[in-house]
Amino acid sequence: xxYRLIDISFSSAVVILLLVMDPVGNIPLFVAxxxxxxxxxxxxxxxxECAIAFxxxxxxxxxxxxxxxxxxxxxxxxxxxxxxxxxxxxxRMIFRGKEPLxxxxxxxxxxxxxxxxxxxxxxxxxxxxIVLVSGAPQRLPEWIAALTVAIAVTLALLLFAEKISKLVGxxxxxxxxxxMGLILTAVAVExxxxxxxxxxxxx
Numbered sequence: 001x002x003y004r005l006i007d008i009s010f011s012s013a014v015v016i017l018l019l020v021m022d023p024v025g026n027i028p029l030f031v032a033x034x035x036x037x038x039x040x041x042x043x044x045x046x047x048x049e050c051a052i053a054f055x056x057x058x059x060x061x062x063x064x065x066x067x068x069x070x071x072x073x074x075x076x077x078x079x080x081x082x083x084x085x086x087x088x089x090x091x092r093m094i095f096r097g098k099e100p101l102x103x104x105x106x107x108x109x110x111x112x113x114x115x116x117x118x119x120x121x122x123x124x125x126x127x128x129x130i131v132l133v134s135g136a137p138q139r140l141p142e143w144i145a146a147l148t149v150a151i152a153v154t155l156a157l158l159l160f161a162e163k164i165s166k167l168v169g170x171x172x173x174x175x176x177x178x179x180m181g182l183i184l185t186a187v188a189v190e191x192x193x194x195x196x197x198x199x200x201x202x203x
Contacts, residue, residue: 010142013132017150019184020086020124021053023157025093025177028170029119030161033110043159045109050155052112053120057129057147064130065137076202078131079195086124087188093181120154131191 008016034042060067068078132143157164165173 010146013143013146014149014153016128016187017125017146018153019180019187020089020122020128021120021150021154022089022093022177022180023120023154024164024173025180026115026119026158027161027165027173030115030158031165033115035162037109041109042162045115046155046158046161049110049112049115050120050151050158052116053154054147054151056117056121057125057151058144060126061129061133061140061143061147064133068130068134074198074202076195076199078127078134079191079198081127081195083188083191083193083195085127086184086191089122089124090181090184090188093184094178120151 030046034045037045129143129147132146133140136143168176
């Protein structure tokens with residue numbers, strides 16, 4: 001029995017990946033951490049962090065099924081765990097204030113943490129790509145393509161993070177992030193329901 005979350009189209013996979021990566025919600029964090037740097041340095045760091053995030057997620061796309069088999073994880077536990085993590089992230093997106101989503105900001109030039117991980121390639125994104133590839137391994141090229149498109153869109157948004165922040169304003173970014181949080185809540189509930197349904201069927 002496969003992962004029922006996987007009965008989705010390519011475009012739906014791209015949208016879900018964008019939601020869990022949350023590039024718009026990450027704009028304030030990127031702007032805050034990189035505002036003291038020259039534009040060329042900012043772009044270099046953003047390119048590097050997106051590349052690292054892509055490599056991490058691609059690793060889990062390729063090894064996700066093997067990892068699940070090695071750990072003995074079932075489809076129901078993965079869906080429930082992914083749903084819980086996604087739900088918690090969604091709640092923080094909806095109700096948090098101005099503080100960074102992943103805790104205190106660091107000083108100096110950021111490297112891997114917190115920009116690549118967990119801002120882009122967080123636990124929810126990792127769980128999502130594992131669920132995608134584990135439920136339909138024959139569609140592996142499609143999932144890699146969806147991940148590539150999602151990372152490309154994320155990169156484009158973050159490269160223009162400062163301009164978007166100035167254009168939309170802090171209130172606009174918070175409002176849009178909360179809207180994305182509402183959508184993520186619905187996705188989280190769906191994952192939980194799929195996991196519970198799969199668990200009940202195993203009884």
